Amino acid sequence: MSTVVETHDHGHHGPAKGLSRWLFTTNHKDIGTLYLWFSFIMLFIGGSMAMVIRAELFQPGLQIVQPEFFNQMTTNHGLIMVFGVIMPAFVGLANWMLPMQIGAPDMALPRLNNLSFWLLPMAFGILISTLFMPEGGPNFGWTFYAPLSTTYAPSTVNFFIFSVHIMGVSSILGSINIITTIFNMRAPGMTLMKMPLFVWSWLITAYLLIAVMPVLAGVVTMMLMDINFGTSFFNAAGGGDPVLFQHVFWFFGHPEVYIMILPAFGIVSHIIETFSRKPIFGYSSMVYAMASIAILSFVVWAHHMFTVGMPLAGELFFMYSTMLIAIPTGVKVFNWVATMFRGSISFETPMLFSIAFVALFTIGGFSGIMLAIVPADFQYHDTYFVVAHFHYVLVPGALFGIIAGAYYWLPKWTGNMYDETLGKLHFWLTFISVNVTFFPMHFVGLAGMPRRYPDYALQFADFNALISVGAFVFGLTQLLFLFIVIKAIKSGKKAKPEVWEGAGDLGLEWTLSSPPPYHSFTVQPQLK
Amino acid sequence: MVMPVMFSSHVFSEDSDYNMKVGVTEVSQSIFELHMLIFWICVGIGVIVFSIMFWSLFKYRKSKGAVAADFDDNLWLEIGWTVAATVVLIWMAVPATQVMVEAYDDAEGEINILITGHQWKWHYEYLEDEVGFFSNLATSQEQINGEVPKGEFYLREVDEPLVIPTNTRIRFLITGNDVIHSWWVPDFAVKQDAIPGFINTAWTNVPEPGIFRGACTELCGIKHAFMPVVVRAVEREEFDAYIAEKVTLAEAERLLTSKNWTKEELMERGESFYATNCSACHQAGGQGIPPVFPALDGSQIALSDSARHIQILMEGVQGSAMAAFGESYSEVDIASVITYTRQAWSNGKNGDGVIVTPKDIVDYKNRIDL
Known part of the structure; x- marks a missing residue:
């Protein structure tokens, strides 16, 4: 029945010009770029808040900000880093790389893709605007425990709830798109167990998002009802239960933790095999390990709540289930090490960040096992030891994974090699400062400094001064990363299609030109 | 300006500046030992894994002409390290369970004290004697603002500490009046959330007199960092005299109303x-x-x-x-x-x-x- 004659040449169909290219784009590469720049900007906003926190904590006493503003900084720093930096950066990488890794021309649902992105600036615009309102922004911590976040919250909490709802919609739409793309648009011959590990990591992550984002939406809706419509879900005076909030929140929150690390597992797996010039060790156990971590993440949530007063059996159950997670996580670390073993290893910037990822994420894993031990957790809970733990898994963990991925794929995206010398400088400054910042937090935490404190007793002063110095160096160093990225976009040695020696055999993305055409894989590739 | 603060830490030399407190109770000491056991197991695993990794990175450098081998799995190796990881976890879980059972005990105490977290102070009530009082931060705002030098117990001092007798089983009943707080005394290894509408329990038995300082560990609003816990443990006779005086004072207070x-x-x-x-x-x-x-x-x-x-x-x-x-x-x-x-x-x-x-x-x- 097809009688329409194709008249224009699709091969030269490029992007629209000007602002409308970005507003109306349905192209996975453009949307990936938008996500990545958005998360980069949010990294500097959330990072500036961390700088305010560290400036205040440089010395005991109140010098720079008052506790009210300090609490707004810790809360918004956490919210922005989790929802505005790590998650959008992973979605950006997924948008760029999934279609190119599975040999698809684009994402399955391109208009939905545009909507998922453009919801995010709305959500964060609303959230950040509360900081300029007379009552100030959210000040109850990124975990927003009721009733501090309901009965005792500033009225701007309603903006916060709306903003969380929008973020949730964005994440769910993005996940639907990713799952649909992976299941329907793989190149012929790419069976599930032949998919690149980054694709696997995102498939699992997208299921986690679809499972738990509605739980987050549910818990903030219950807050909204308590605050405005007279219900008492979390209000003890009305027969409600403040602990219910924590159960529902962490039922979302713990899978969320793995949402923020699984895609990094995928990225560093590719990088380690590329620069070890040796295929990843134990591909199928890598897939099963990620799936096990995802499933276990639904039965460990109350390990965040060991001090709320659970029955003994509950405390023990959540201790054992949490310890189990160490097994698949350990398997992944062993596999990465086994991939390096008897390889032919070179140390380009993405590899340096990936090696640091394996080492420092493992340290975060060790403190995770320590925190799982219930009686010991009574002493660690809500101290800087916990702050050290989750920063080790999120900064040299998730963020290093993202930075490593950015260096690894930047020549593919821009067609230009980044400046390797500056990249290595960026790595070493970041690696040293991240440890100066977060390692001493273990010590102040064990010695007894609680988290979310704008002021502290004198015996914590030395370490806090050191931590602040590390944090300022870390923050400033990321401006160097911005410079390196812009430099690579504007100029640099031209990149070959395979970019990295031998990478041509490792994935479909390396068979495309660098940069790839605006529409790639318009004809599906065949897998051998 | 920084210097006096930077070098003041030796004042607290009885407490470690970088490790968990051993504490004074049997439970706190068992928890400390458990913490160190888990820590050293983690260090051991770390030494093994990182040694293999960094040795591989060093030995198989491409710049030294290393040629990549071509293997990508080994079933027995993978089964082996999975089993090894499981064994190590069981090794950790057994003592952890023992200490947990020891620490978890909500039987009634010889003395029962109701602790209520308020924004931003603690209220203590001796249930048997029906006397109670508030315990407020004693550090002055001038010290916090840096207008006068900070004292030795900056942010760790209160106007009236909780007094408990030594060698007595004490049960704490912990609740919150407004938002959630958390009552923590590291020397007793007691940390329990103070939640409105709930009464949580914790217990201790302190063998020696002393002053023990702790903190609120659940974000409770603006003055979260400014509601410390101070407990003074005294011999039983001194405690009885203290309570008797409290009861007399409370009686006098009631008369004042008329x-x-x-x-x-x-x-x-x-x-x-x-x-x-x-x-x-x-x-x-x-x-x-x-x-x-x-x-x-x-x-x-x-x-x-x-x-x-x-x-x-x-x-x-x-x-x-x-x-x-x-x-x-x-x-x-x-x-x-x-x-x-x-x-x-x-x-x-x-x-x-x-x-x-x-x-x-x-x-x-x-x-x-x-």
């Missing part, structure tokens, strides 16, 4: 009560921190509406940080602080000058009870 109070007496008492309990939010000059903490100086309620003034103090203000003080403080305290705030600053010359007496508060309570 006394005829002069304006000056109320003002004097109200001023000190205001400084301890109100000035953190409403400020010493009554100017508050609008819009979160309203000004009292020039407030219409303080100028001309004494009935509403009493009601706010007794019931609190729903949806704000203003707590209900009626249940927690004596009629004398409530009456004196109302009288004080109606006379202080510019309110005395601009307002109606009504003096509220303890009897007015009793009358209010009687009306509400009907």
Whole structure:
């Protein structure tokens, strides 16, 4: 029945010009770029808040900000880093790389893709605007425990709830798109167990998002009802239960933790095999390990709540289930090490960040096992030891994974090699400062400094001064990363299609030109 | 300016500056040993994994001409390290379970103390003797603002510590009045959330006298960092004498309600009560921190509406940080602080000058009870 004659040449169909290219784009590469720049900007906003926190904590006493503003900084720093930096950066990488890794021309649902992105600036615009309102922004911590976040919250909490709802919609739409793309648009011959590990990591992550984002939406809706419509879900005076909030929140929150690390597992797996010039060790156990971590993440949530007063059996159950997670996580670390073993290893910037990822994420894993031990957790809970733990898994963990991925794929995206010398400088400054910042937090935490404190007793002063110095160096160093990225976009040695020696055999993305055409894989590739 | 602070830490040499406190109770010592055991197991695993990794990175450098091998799995190796990881976890879980069972015990104590977290202070009540008191931060605002040098126990000192006897099983019943707080004394390894509507339990048995300092560890609002816990453990005889005196004082306090109070007496008492309990939010000059903490100086309620003034103090203000003080403080305290705030600053010359007496508060309570 097809009688329409194709008249224009699709091969030269490029992007629209000007602002409308970005507003109306349905192209996975453009949307990936938008996500990545958005998360980069949010990294500097959330990072500036961390700088305010560290400036205040440089010395005991109140010098720079008052506790009210300090609490707004810790809360918004956490919210922005989790929802505005790590998650959008992973979605950006997924948008760029999934279609190119599975040999698809684009994402399955391109208009939905545009909507998922453009919801995010709305959500964060609303959230950040509360900081300029007379009552100030959210000040109850990124975990927003009721009733501090309901009965005792500033009225701007309603903006916060709306903003969380929008973020949730964005994440769910993005996940639907990713799952649909992976299941329907793989190149012929790419069976599930032949998919690149980054694709696997995102498939699992997208299921986690679809499972738990509605739980987050549910818990903030219950807050909204308590605050405005007279219900008492979390209000003890009305027969409600403040602990219910924590159960529902962490039922979302713990899978969320793995949402923020699984895609990094995928990225560093590719990088380690590329620069070890040796295929990843134990591909199928890598897939099963990620799936096990995802499933276990639904039965460990109350390990965040060991001090709320659970029955003994509950405390023990959540201790054992949490310890189990160490097994698949350990398997992944062993596999990465086994991939390096008897390889032919070179140390380009993405590899340096990936090696640091394996080492420092493992340290975060060790403190995770320590925190799982219930009686010991009574002493660690809500101290800087916990702050050290989750920063080790999120900064040299998730963020290093993202930075490593950015260096690894930047020549593919821009067609230009980044400046390797500056990249290595960026790595070493970041690696040293991240440890100066977060390692001493273990010590102040064990010695007894609680988290979310704008002021502290004198015996914590030395370490806090050191931590602040590390944090300022870390923050400033990321401006160097911005410079390196812009430099690579504007100029640099031209990149070959395979970019990295031998990478041509490792994935479909390396068979495309660098940069790839605006529409790639318009004809599906065949897998051998 | 930084230097005195930087080198002050040796003052606390009895506490480690970088490791968990061993503490003074059997439970805290078992927890410390467990912590060190898990720590050293982790160090051991770390040494093995990182040695293999860095040795591989060094040995198989491409720049030294390493040629990549071509293997990508080994079933027995993978089964082997999975089993090894499981064995190590069981090795950790067994002592962890033993210590947990030892620490977890909610049987009644010889002495039972109700601990209530308030924004931002702790209230302690000895249930057997029906006496209680608030424990407030004793560090001055001037120290916090850096206007005067910081003392040795900066942010770790209170106006009245909790006193407990040594070698006695003590059960803490812990709850919250407004938001969730958490009561932590590292030396006892007791950390339990203080949740409105719930009563959690914890226990301790302290073998030796001493002063033990802790903190609130659940974010509870602006003054979260400013509500420390201080516990003083004393010999049993000293404790009995302390309680006897508390009971006598409480009795005398109750008698004060029926006394005829002069304006000056109320003002004097109200001023000190205001400084301890109100000035953190409403400020010493009554100017508050609008819009979160309203000004009292020039407030219409303080100028001309004494009935509403009493009601706010007794019931609190729903949806704000203003707590209900009626249940927690004596009629004398409530009456004196109302009288004080109606006379202080510019309110005395601009307002109606009504003096509220303890009897007015009793009358209010009687009306509400009907």
